[in-house]
Amino acid sequence: MVEFVWAFLIGGGMCALAQLVADLTPLTPAHTMVLFVILGAVAAGLGLYDPLVRWAGAGASVPLPGFGNVLVRGIFTEVAQRGPFGLMTGGLTASAAGLTMAILFAALAALVARPKG
């Protein structure tokens, strides 16, 4: 049960932090999304993000910094396995499932649904 509390608190905390950035700086929501992916990648590069994922589960992996973490972890994994070639393959390999399905579901939504108004 406690993992739900941490997922809620950490995930909610990241969203509130992003809201603070969006409200107090000239950055648009899209800029803020890009910024937080980069922040997640940097945190992963410092080895800080994976402990957060182990601790907060979906609270760390579902927000966009978790996407930056997946990219960096994927690169680390493939560099360890195949050397520098992994720099070019690891990011997209690790994030392929989410990206592929986001594109599929968007195409299906465009096929069957009409935008409101």
Place this chain on the structure above:
Amino acid sequence: MGRLRANPDQQRAFRRLVGRHAPPAPLLRNLALAFVVGGSICAVGQIFMNGFLGRGLPPERAGAMTAVVVVLIGATLTAFGLYDEIVRLAGMGGALPISGFSNAVAAPAMEYRREGWVFGVGAKMFTVAGPVIAFGLLASLAIGAVYVVLGLPLPK
């Protein structure tokens, strides 16, 4: 005749009364909504994460599958016109979770279908997702390159 002046006690009471009835500061309201809605989406994600881990998936696979499920939920709510309302209400609480990324892909895909499948759906679905993917990849590539060039031990 002197101006009528409330004594300090009355002034304090007046400020308390106004404070109780004034709408909360928009910033605090925005932060609270982003926190509660974003946290709730993550808690829903945790239900699926637990399910995948319980079926014996390794943590990285369970995380990827959780992302896929949350992406599916985001795209479905977008198709019904509901996710745009969540973002309107909760701001980054709706946009920052991966369901918000999914919404950013699906909403323009639906909106621009009238401009055709190639330049409408195919191109416009990346209006926001494109920068997110591009700069995410560039950042992760740069970080990986630092480790490779300097020969640093990779964080395990």
